Each structure stands twice: as structure tokens, then as C-alpha cells.
Amino acid sequence: MRYGAVTAVDDVSFTIEAGKLVTLLGPSGCGKTTTLRMIAGLEIASEGQILIGGKDVTKLSAADRDVSMVFQSYALFPHMSVLENAAYGPTVKGLGKEQAKQMALEKLALVGLKGFENRYPSELSGGQQQRVAVARALVLEPQVLLFDEPLSNLDAKLRRRVREEIRELQQDLNLTVAYVTHDQEEALAVSDRIIVMSNARIAQEGAPRDLYEQPANAFVADFIGDANLIDVTVKAVADGRADVGIGSATVSLPARGLGTGPAKVAIRPEALLLGAVGQAGALPGTIRKCAYLGNHLDIMVETEVGELFVVQYGVRDLLEQGAPVAVSFAKSGVTLIPPL
Template sequence: MRYGSVTAVDNVSFTVEAGKLVTLLGPSGCGKTTTLRMIAGLEIASDGQILIGGQDVTRLSAADRDVSMVFQSYALFPHMSVLENAAYGPTVKGLGKEKSREMALDKLALVGLKGFENRYPSELSGGQQQRVAVARALVLEPQVLLFDEPLSNLDAKLRRRVREEIRELQQDLNLTVAYVTHDQEEALAVSDKIIVMSNAKIAQQGAPRALYEEPANAFVADFIGDANLIDVTVTAVVDGRADVAIGPASVSLPARGLGPGPAKVAIRPESLLLSGQVGQSSLPGTISKCAYLGNHLDIMVETPVGELFVIQYGHHAMLEPGTPVSLSFAGSGVTLIPPA
């Protein structure tokens, strides 16, 4: 997708399998919403092809594509009741008042809004408005359902509940969904596949766990969850395993195609384990900050390889700045990053 000399979506290619939820994830301005709007037909691709169910829809208008979109703002009509909002699609398509009403009632029951038909959007909570928007999108039973940042208007607690509802609905109804968000936790929670975008291109795509545990580059490692990115040296590689020097500590990691020499390693904060014992595979350190966050502590530790972020789950005592500690590495969450 080009706007004059600016390429907003650059040679992006992916497949959403029927019955799966695929998330486009990335920071603001990376091209994810533009990609979604191209699928919807709200933007016409400058180049390339868009196929839905094997049919080329690249040049078709939004009305001629078998897709429905749930917008960030829900875009509900404030002067219409819940039932009228849900029945809007079939009414406009000329399916008759009775048929439209029947289809809308069916989908409202499906999203748990039976009994709310005569209310107006202003009389609903954010989560209920979200479900009206989903019912309205589902009423014509589209081949593909599109979500654009659907939870960004909700508070944190409601966001978790509604994302669970969306995932449940998608799985129960076997819906094919393309979903856009900039929230990594949301993407990890709802997706069958995540496509991480950066600067109008795909940085990496795959299952949530694969992206978290085996990021393709430093951008993905840092964007999906927190990661300490450290310059290290691969001292030897034997049978696909690399001996890695992390400051004075030495660890063995999957080589991921790297040979001996300088490299980077991504360490998840929960994969750094605090103890008082210093050994060959541990880093000496000093506590610089410690914050209590209810179910865990956020800790900053000054080490020979720089300041590292550590998360300690469970009810541990607060650690005073200046306390000497030793950091060892968990069996997972420590990954070599292929060079850019």
C-alpha cells in the first residue's frame, strides 16, 4: 500500500487459515491497521493480491467482500436500540424487517445479550457495547471477521474478560478472524498465530509460544514481552549447542545457526534466578532498585554486563539497594538472537 512516495505496507504476505484467529501485532505506524483495512476493502492495495476463500477480491469494494469489521470505537448508532444496531446489515441488504430481526436476535443470544434488545448503546457497559458490535458484524455470517484494536477503550480488568469472550466465541463458532492490536499480552492470549510487524514489513510470524521463546531478532524479543538484550560471545559450537560467555558466566544454549564470535542474547526477566551463591554459570550483581507489585517484585540488578531487569514471582521479602546477589539462568527464556 503506497501513499505517494510512502510505502505503508511493504510486501506483506500471510495466510489466515479457516477457523483460526491471526493477530497483526506491532507499534503505532507499523502498517497493521492499513493491512486490515486492505483486507476489508476500505483501502485498495497498490500492488499484490488479496484472496478470500480462494477468490481474488483485490479490486472489489468493501460491500462486495464477504467480510465484517469490528471497529475500535464500536461505531454503534446511538439513536438505535441494540436490536436495530444488530439488524442493520440485513436491513440494508433488503432482507425484510422480520428476517433481519430474526437474524439479529439469533446473534445477540449468541454473544450473551438476550434481554438487552430494547436498550440503547448509552445504557450499556463498554463490554456490552463491544458485544453488540460483534453481533452486528456476525449477523450476515461473513467468511472473515476483522477486529481493529477492539479492547483499547476498555479498562484493564474488563479488557481481560472481553478478550476471553472474543476468543471463546471465535473457537465456538469456528470463525476466521484477523485481529489488530499493539498489546502483546492481548495477542499472546487470543491468537493461533501472531504476525509481528515493524516498519511496514513482517518481522516474524508464528505461534505465540514460538515468538516468545524463539524471537527472530532483537525487535521481536523486545516487543513481545520484556527482554534483557545483552552483547555476548559464542566461544564454541558443537552439535547445534553453543557455549556462550555472558560476562564471567558461561551457559550452553541452542546455537540457532550461529557460529563462534560476538552475538546477542535475549533473557526474559523471569528467567533470571536470584540467589546468594556465585558459581561458574552465574553472574555476580548488586540490587539497584526493588518494587513491590502484589504478586511479584520488579528488581533491577547491576551486573558486569549492565543493569538487568528481574521479575521474582511469589511472596518474597523486599531487597534493599546495595544487597549483593547472584543471578543464574533458568532452562528456558534465554535465547541467542541471530544477527540483523
């Protein structure tokens, strides 16, 4: 997708299998919403093809594609009741009033809004408005359902509940969904597959666990969850394993196709273990900060490889600033990545 000299979406190619929820994840301006709008027909691709159910829809208008979109703002009609909002699509398509009403009632019941038919959007909570938007998108039973940042207007607790409802609905109805968000936790929670975008291109795609545990590069490691990114040296490689020098410590990691020489490691905060000073194979460190966050501690530790962010679960006692510790590494959550 080009706007004059600017390429907003650059050589992006992927497939969404029927009945799967695939999330486009990335920071603002990476091209994810433009990609979604191209699927919807709200933007016409400058180059390439878009196929839905094997049919080339690249040049078709939004009305002629078998897709529905749930917008960030919900875009509900304030002067229409919940039922009228949900029945809007079939009505515009020219279906009879009674048939449109029945289709709308069926989908409103599906999203848990039975009994709310005569209310107006202003009389609903944010989560209920979101469900009306989903019911309206579902009423014509599109081949593809598109979500553009659907939870960004909700508070944190409601966001969790509504994302669970969207995921349950998608699985129960076997819907094919393209979902856009910049929220990593949301993407990990709802997706069959995640496509991470950066600078108008795909940085990596895969199952949520693969992206978290095996990031392809520093950008993905840093964007999906928290990661300590450290410059390291691969000392030796044999049988797919690499001996990696992290400061004065040496750890054995999957080589992931890398040879000897400079590299980086991405270390998840929960993969750093704090122990008593003098522990063999550990990095010496000093506690810089320690914050109590209910079910875990957030800890900053100064070491020879720089400041490391550590998360400790199930620990209630704060660690004293300036206290010496030894930092060792868990068996998972430490991943070798290319140096650039």
C-alpha cells in the same frame, strides 16, 4: 499499499486458515491497521493480491467482499436500539424486516445480550457495546471477521474478560478472524498465530509460544514481553549447541544457526535467578531497585553486562538496595539471536 512516496505496507504476505484467529501485532505506524483495511476493502492495494476463500477480491469494494469489521470505536448508531444496530446489515442488504430481526436476535443471544434488545448504546457498559458491535458484525455470517484494536477503549479488568469472550466465540463458531492490536498480552491470549509487524514489513510470524520463546531478532524479543538484550560472544558451536559467554559466565544454548563470534541474547526477566554470592557459573551483581507488585517482585540488578531486569514470583520479602547477589540463568527463557 503506497501513499505517494510512502510505502505503508511493504511486501506483506500471509495466509489465515479457515477457523483460525491470526493477530497482526506491532507498534503504532507499523502498517497493521492499513493491512486490515486492505482486507476489508476500505483501502485498495497498490500491488499484490487479496484472496478470500480462494476468490480474488483485490479490486472489489468493501460491500462486495464477504467480510465484517469491528472497529476500535464500535461505530454503533446512538439513535438506534441494540436490536436495530444488530439488524442494520441484513436490512441494508434488502432482507425483510422480520427476517433481519430474527437474525439479529439470534446473534445477540450468542454474545450474551438477550434481554438488552430495546436498550440504546448510551445505556450499555463499554463491554456490552463491544458485544453489540460483534453481534452486528456476525449477523451476516461473513467468511472473515476483522477486529481493529477492539479492546483499547476498555479498562484493564474488562479488557481481559472481553478478550476471553471474543476467543471463546471465535472457537465455538469456528470463525476466521484477522485481529489487530498493539497489546502483546492481548495477542498472546487470543491468537492461534501472531504476525509481528515492524516498519511496514513482517518481522516474524508464528504461534504465541514460539514468538515468546524463540524470537527471530532483537525487535521481536523486546516487543513480545520484556527482555534483557545483551551483547555476547559465541565461543564454540557443536551439535547445534553454542557455548556463549555472558560476561564472566558461560552458558550452553541452542545455536539457532549462528556461528562463533558476536551475537546477542534475549533473557526473559523470569529466567534470571538470584542466589547467594559466590555461586559457581553466576554473574556477581548488586541490587539497585526492588518493587513489590503483589504476586511478584520487580528487581533491577547491576552487573558486569549492564543493568538486568529480574522478576521473582512467590517472593514477598523485598531485597535491600546495595545487597550483593549472584545472577544465574534458567534452562529456558534465554535465547540466542543475531547481533543486529
